Amino acid sequence: MTDPSTISNHSPTQETISNLLAEATPESAAKLDAHANVAVSKEIRKAARRALFQLAQRGIKPAERGTAHKPPTPVSAPTDSLSAWASAYDGAGNRLFLLILTPTDGGNSTVAQTLANDELGIRDLTLERRRAREIPPLMKRLEERIDGGLAVAELEPDYARYLIDEFRKINVRRAKTTPRGFIDLLPRIGAPVRSYSTPPVYDHLNATEEGCENASEDPADLFNLPWFEPWFFAAEDVVPWLERWIGLSSPPDASHETSRDENRQSIIREVTEKLIPDEVRSRYIVRLEESADVLRRRERIVEACMALTHARALKSEAAIAEVPFALAITARTLEAAAEMVTQSNSDNTVETGE
Numbered sequence: 001m002t003d004p005s006t007i008s009n010h011s012p013t014q015e016t017i018s019n020l021l022a023e024a025t026p027e028s029a030a031k032l033d034a035h036a037n038v039a040v041s042k043e044i045r046k047a048a049r050r051a052l053f054q055l056a057q058r059g060i061k062p063a064e065r066g067t068a069h070k071p072p073t074p075v076s077a078p079t080d081s082l083s084a085w086a087s088a089y090d091g092a093g094n095r096l097f098l099l100i101l102t103p104t105d106g107g108n109s110t111v112a113q114t115l116a117n118d119e120l121g122i123r124d125l126t127l128e129r130r131r132a133r134e135i136p137p138l139m140k141r142l143e144e145r146i147d148g149g150l151a152v153a154e155l156e157p158d159y160a161r162y163l164i165d166e167f168r169k170i171n172v173r174r175a176k177t178t179p180r181g182f183i184d185l186l187p188r189i190g191a192p193v194r195s196y197s198t199p200p201v202y203d204h205l206n207a208t209e210e211g212c213e214n215a216s217e218d219p220a221d222l223f224n225l226p227w228f229e230p231w232f233f234a235a236e237d238v239v240p241w242l243e244r245w246i247g248l249s250s251p252p253d254a255s256h257e258t259s260r261d262e263n264r265q266s267i268i269r270e271v272t273e274k275l276i277p278d279e280v281r282s283r284y285i286v287r288l289e290e291s292a293d294v295l296r297r298r299e300r301i302v303e304a305c306m307a308l309t310h311a312r313a314l315k316s317e318a319a320i321a322e323v324p325f326a327l328a329i330t331a332r333t334l335e336a337a338a339e340m341v342t343q344s345n346s347d348n349t350v351e352t353g354e
Helices: 014-023 026-038 042-057 132-143 157-173 182-189 219-223 235-247 254-275 278-297 301-315 324-352
Strands: 080-087 094-103 109-117 121-130 152-155
Touching (some): 014 026, 026 042, 080 132, 080 157, 080 182, 080 278, 094 182, 109 132, 109 157, 109 182, 121 182, 132 152, 152 157, 152 278, 157 182, 219 301, 235 324, 278 301, 278 324, 301 324
Antiparallel strands (some): 080 094, 080 152, 094 109, 109 121
């Protein structure tokens, strides 16, 4: 039976439930259990039950009254040696991590392949056992895919721990569970020793670095690189502007060409301001910085400098509609979405024989 003493004197809110879920202890589960049974608001009771279910999936159950419980063991010193590789970001904010965990007392390694997203947190986890001699060929095959668009580089173990921890915090903020097995893996990974307020790439690359002085500042050149060519907004994001955009796509006569170009630029600025608020702008800064870091580690210095140039522009005080990278990714998304619509209409015309 629920003990009313576990409930705050104040009416719980959705924020209360989210905070208890993020705390993820038997004590917080007990409070959620109380709210699930006696909260006045039906929505709060439902939210508390959902949170209880999510904690149960992670093996966290309500503490029984009168029973002493040890605090959760913090993630601290790792129990395994760690080697880590990470990919550059893709256009949707996804990043792949490969963690090689080898028991300090010997034995086969665990290869943990983790997919993380800068908006959603840790999204996927697959685990497999590998003999030590199988690891080098595995990583070599992965690194050889760099010219095909997958840039992967080895990271310092502590920096990899820091990045993984930052993605996990996104799950906590969003009250979203991590994939099954991830929590059990954390003691083997360990906690980062330090925080990294400045990405390591800035310790190695600057405007005077050999190769950087000749790096193109044109975002079109960046998007021609295989690692950035897939960077677009989701096509559905630009749907509200597509009819106007497509209407300006037909070749104008000379007298209207200037007007058409001005209208297109107006739409690009409008979409850019709508789709890249400050939060999204910050995510693109990190995507560019971290992608530059991966390329730098793979000795693609000029390409890394190009990405870092646009990260710096986004970090400037300029309005988002004045940043060339932002305008370019908007324009290429509008053009790609319009082409999809045009092609779809053409295919439908052929099918119906019109």
